């Protein structure tokens with residue numbers, strides 16, 4: 067579904083992506099793990115065309131999104147929705163209006179249908195009754211969940227989740243994982259998730275890829291990822307020699 | 314002495330010139346793109362109303378306050394100066410002409426810059442830093458159309474209205490001091506205004522205020538939209554916006570005046 071070929075990107079004089087080649091299967095949940103500051107968020111922004119690669123190609127279906135501009139890019143983006151790492155809720159709108167925003171602006175649904183869908187999503191992320199609040203009145207975890215509700219409300223073809231559970235308590239993190247996994251199964255969209263929740267992501271993902279030093283160090287079906295032989299990857303996911311000694 | 318001092322300073326001048334030219338080009342492109350989006354549906358009337366409320370209505374208090382004191386000090390200065398030549402009767406025209414032609418548009422624009430313009434830069438800058446603008450783009454909604462165009466339209470609508478208010482309040486302020494307080498002749502205050510102020514003056518004031526409304530919102534939106542991704546970046550953007558908008562207002566005022574006179 068999404069294919070990156072030799073993507074390189076330098077930001078602020080620092081080479082962040084050094085030739086990422088990655089293929090995201092359609093209709094599956096693929097999780098990208100990797101150390102902090104390695105460029106996972108940058109990678110997601112390349113997939114949706116918010117950033118352009120310095121070198122390399124980004125394909126979505128049979129369109130090269132990294133070459134699209136203007137109206138064509140807008141059309142391509144209609145297939146996506148994205149949960150940003152910082153939630154990126156609109157400060158000037160209430161939670162309800164934030165979640166309703168893409169429905170009103172993109173689908174032009176009747177208000178009754180908007181209210182129904184928004185209410186349903188807010189309930190699923192545990193924010194029922196919080197719709198009248200403004201983002202500034204929410205905790206970090208609540209913002210994340212409101213952002214998740216906004217990302218899921220459109221039921222698009224592809225959803226990108228940037229750390230959907232960071233800042234949530236373990237129980238809520240579990241609920242959100244279950245929600246992502248079940249909506250993904252139900253609607254069959256292609257999901258790409260960035261997460262630090264090891265080992266939980268191995269249970270809900272179909273595929274896992276690890277970004278390390280600006281490249282994909284390993285990619286495998288979630289169940290087999292644990293058997294990877296790369297010592298750095300093993301160390302990172304806690305099955306390496308050092309981790310075993312510590313454990 | 315450094316033998317390369319000449320080449321090096323030439324290099325620096327060149328670099329600064331290139332940067333300024335680039336910045337000007339980017340600003341013009343930003344405005345043209347926004348205008349392009351302005352005329353494409355959907356037309357965001359509600360956003361425009363919201364911005365007129367913010368830029369216009371919420372600036373009335375400071376504009377009225379500035380206008381009152383400007384008029385009053387003009388009344389004071391004008392009265393004593395004109396009395397030296399025995400022409401206190403012309404006080405009204407002196408106050409009205411300075412306010413309608415110059416002080417109304419310029420001071421109102423500067424107050425809008427300080428109050429609404431800086432807040433505009435900060436608001437857009439925060440949206441940039443917290444990725445709200447990116448989020449909007451991922452929803453296939455053009456931020457220039459949704460966010461910027463209504464602000465620029467609001468500037469075009471609000472600033473002329475604020476200037477009109479400034480003119481009236483300023484002239485009344487001059488009356489209060491020059492006539493009520495210092496004992497000038499009330500009849501000649503108004504009649505000298507009627508005799509001296511021409512349609513050309515009013516028209517020039519309106520033209521100025523519309524162009525200032527554009528300059529202030531354009532500069533402040535631009536600086537916010539291209540804020541560098543940090544807290545310092547946001548502070549710098551706000552300062553730059555206020556300084557650049559104020560300077561451009563004064564420079565443009567000079568050019569317009571020299572053309573209009």
Ligand SMILES: Nc1ncnc2c1ncn2[C@@H]1O[C@H](COP(=O)(O)OP(=O)(O)OP(=O)(O)O)[C@@H](O)[C@H]1O
Pocket residue numbers: 077078080082101102103104105106107108109151542
């Ligand atoms: N807009 C930008 N301008 C300049 N540098 C950037 C920008 N965005 C990201 N970077 C840099 O790129 C690198 C990767 O950032 P990124 O946010 O993708 O990391 P990450 O893997 O998502 O980390 P985390 O797990 O902490 O979220 C960082 O060094 C960051 O400073």
Ligand SMILES: [Mg+2]
Pocket residue numbers: 106107108151228
């Ligand atoms: Mg990140």
